[in-house]
Amino acid sequence: MRWRNGFIAVDWGTTNRRAYRLDTAGxxxxxxxxxxxxxxxxxGGFPDAIAEIRRCLGDLPxxxxxxxxxxxxxxxxxxxxxxxxxDDLAQNLAWPGEREAIVPGVCFVxxxxxxxxxxxxVQLLGxxxxxxxxxxxLVCHPGTHNKWVVVQRGRIESFRTVMxxxxxxxxRKHSILADLLNADAEPDDSxxxxxxxxxxxxxxxxxxxxxxxRVLLGEARREDAASYxxxxxxxxxxxxxxxxxxxxxxxxxxxxxxxxxxxxxxxxGATPNELDGEQSFLSGIGAIATRI
Amino acid sequence: MRWRNGFIAVDWGTTNRRAYRLDTAGxxxxxxxxxxxxxxxxxGGFPDAIAEIRRCLGDLPxxxxxxxxxxxxxxxxxxxxxxxxxDDLAQNLAWPGEREAIVPGVCFVxxxxxxxxxxxxVQLLGxxxxxxxxxxxLVCHPGTHNKWVVVQRGRIESFRTVMxxxxxxxxRKHSILADLLNADAEPDDSxxxxxxxxxxxxxxxxxxxxxxxRVLLGEARREDAASYxxxxxxxxxxxxxxxxxxxxxxxxxxxxxxxxxxxxxxxxGATPNELDGEQSFLSGIGAIATRI
Numbered sequence: 001m002r003w004r005n006g007f008i009a010v011d012w013g014t015t016n017r018r019a020y021r022l023d024t025a026g027x028x029x030x031x032x033x034x035x036x037x038x039x040x041x042x043x044g045g046f047p048d049a050i051a052e053i054r055r056c057l058g059d060l061p062x063x064x065x066x067x068x069x070x071x072x073x074x075x076x077x078x079x080x081x082x083x084x085x086x087d088d089l090a091q092n093l094a095w096p097g098e099r100e101a102i103v104p105g106v107c108f109v110x111x112x113x114x115x116x117x118x119x120x121x122v123q124l125l126g127x128x129x130x131x132x133x134x135x136x137x138l139v140c141h142p143g144t145h146n147k148w149v150v151v152q153r154g155r156i157e158s159f160r161t162v163m164x165x166x167x168x169x170x171x172r173k174h175s176i177l178a179d180l181l182n183a184d185a186e187p188d189d190s191x192x193x194x195x196x197x198x199x200x201x202x203x204x205x206x207x208x209x210x211x212x213x214r215v216l217l218g219e220a221r222r223e224d225a226a227s228y229x230x231x232x233x234x235x236x237x238x239x240x241x242x243x244x245x246x247x248x249x250x251x252x253x254x255x256x257x258x259x260x261x262x263x264x265x266x267x268x269g270a271t272p273n274e275l276d277g278e279q280s281f282l283s284g285i286g287a288i289a290t291r292i
Numbered sequence: 293m294r295w296r297n298g299f300i301a302v303d304w305g306t307t308n309r310r311a312y313r314l315d316t317a318g319x320x321x322x323x324x325x326x327x328x329x330x331x332x333x334x335x336g337g338f339p340d341a342i343a344e345i346r347r348c349l350g351d352l353p354x355x356x357x358x359x360x361x362x363x364x365x366x367x368x369x370x371x372x373x374x375x376x377x378x379d380d381l382a383q384n385l386a387w388p389g390e391r392e393a394i395v396p397g398v399c400f401v402x403x404x405x406x407x408x409x410x411x412x413x414v415q416l417l418g419x420x421x422x423x424x425x426x427x428x429x430l431v432c433h434p435g436t437h438n439k440w441v442v443v444q445r446g447r448i449e450s451f452r453t454v455m456x457x458x459x460x461x462x463x464r465k466h467s468i469l470a471d472l473l474n475a476d477a478e479p480d481d482s483x484x485x486x487x488x489x490x491x492x493x494x495x496x497x498x499x500x501x502x503x504x505x506r507v508l509l510g511e512a513r514r515e516d517a518a519s520y521x522x523x524x525x526x527x528x529x530x531x532x533x534x535x536x537x538x539x540x541x542x543x544x545x546x547x548x549x550x551x552x553x554x555x556x557x558x559x560x561g562a563t564p565n566e567l568d569g570e571q572s573f574l575s576g577i578g579a580i581a582t583r584i
Contacts, residue, residue: 107508114505116504145468160498161501163467170463170467176437202494203535205454205532206452206532209455213399217399236497239494240495240497
């Protein structure tokens with residue numbers, strides 16, 4: 001490892017960033033989170049944004065991951081093709097400066113499909129490195145864009161994105177269902193009914209409208225609509241994710257999302273294993289840093 | 293018919309309205325269209341909006357249809373349950389004044405589903421009245437919310453709404469696909485490929501993300517994304533609509549939409565018959581007026 005005095009790890013997404021100062025043993029000494037996602041950075045503004053991180057956390061090398069390496073970010077770090085492990089990521093870093101490296105995303109092309117991820121790969125392979133995720137596993141990584149990832153021999157073999165989180169957000173903010181969806185979704189009976197429908201039926205774009213019709217006609221309660229709709233979308237997502245089988249699923253991400261997916265995976269007859277994504281990010285970025 | 297000197301027919305939707313002065317024979321003498329949909333009318337503002345219509349078209353009775361009869365409209369005209377024909381609509385008009393009547397919407401509850409329509413029923417039953425749609429038929433009525441309607445013995449027996457138009461609009465305006473979808477969808481090869489996927493697969497929420505991934509990875513052309521995505525959504529819609537069979541489908545609505553649905557219905561192996569919705573509205577509203 002070239003960076004003997006520790007480094008700063010940055011998980012830099014579209015709408016926010018988290019930065020961590022890691023000591024020589026990979027332990028987190030200090031951190032901050034703010035809303036300076038890449039869309040908030042003006043053209044040419046990344047050097048200043050980087051300097052700000054160093055003012056907060058110290059004058060150390062930086063290892064960055066997430067959308068900061070996309071074509072809308074600082075410097076593009078081209079996608080590494082599947083199968084991809086930590087070695088592949090470490091060998092394909094982009095170097096905007098001598099003390100700043102960006103982790104590449106991962107892409108999959110095959111089976112008539114094409115897919116990309118950027119950010120999730122570090123968390124996921126970090127969890128593999130620590131043994132939280134087995135070397136052969138099916139991983140579900142919910143977020144704006146949920147990822148179903150097939151891990152084989154410790155590397156990302158293939159994966160598939162489902163737009164569940166973004167669609168729920170679009171429906172909640174802008175659709176005719178908006179005034180029905182302002183409650184938080186809970187893993188309750190309404191949620192499970194929605195999951196069941198999403199697992200068993202393939203009429204999502206019709207059933208979404210029925211959510212509103214049932215409330216108008218007194219066939220469902222207005223306050224159940226958010227949980228039912230979330231269940232419907234997540235059930236449909238889990239049906240897609242489990243279509244190639246999978247008895248145990250590692251579910252990693254933010255707890256408020258993983259508990260909903262875990263409930264839907266149970267409803268589908270599989271066994272979920274919930275993991276904390278933030279800690280796995282630090283494990284993954286630390287493992288990449290040791291390979292520099 | 294009570295209104296011996298003709299009347300004004302108004303098709304008053306969420307975002308715009310069309311008004312027509314019809315003579316005693318039901319022929320259109322004069323008309324206008326503007327963007328004063330019900331969401332543009334301030335609370336308590338309907339009497340003024342009605343007076344404005346009369347200033348334009350004459351001091352005649354008004355027969356109104358569409359969202360003006362919803363709980364966000366002028367006066368609520370409660371839904372009539374299926375099966376519903378022109379007689380049922382005429383017998384359940386709401387009367388905000390002595391010279392203003394509002395046509396009710398239609399609802400369906402059954403088979404574990406619930407659904408509502410408001411506005412399409414006039415066009416559809418108008419086309420049945422003139423013989424353009426047979427007394428036993430499957431009708432597809434695209435718009436913001438596409439309706440698949442089973443007509444039996446000249447009445448609406450059941451129907452099903454699919455949110456295709458609204459979803460495409462949400463994706464185009466607000467989603468991560470927005471910058472790929474600003475072209476108009478055309479019934480071309482890309483559209484047909486999307487339709488084929490939507491008809492054969494049930495992974496819509498995943499395939500939508502693949503649209504972006506393919507462009508990023510050079511596996512598809514950016515300029516084909518709008519047609520492909522439209523085809524994907526409409527193919528999925530047609531799969532739902534034809535799930536109970538149907539060899540011939542009457543497709544009514546705006547020509548720029550009916551031609552896309554007609555193409556998708558052909559791709560699914562059924563025969564589309566395209567009809568003009570506007571003329572059918574006048575036939576339907578005229579037929580209701582004769583029953584007053």
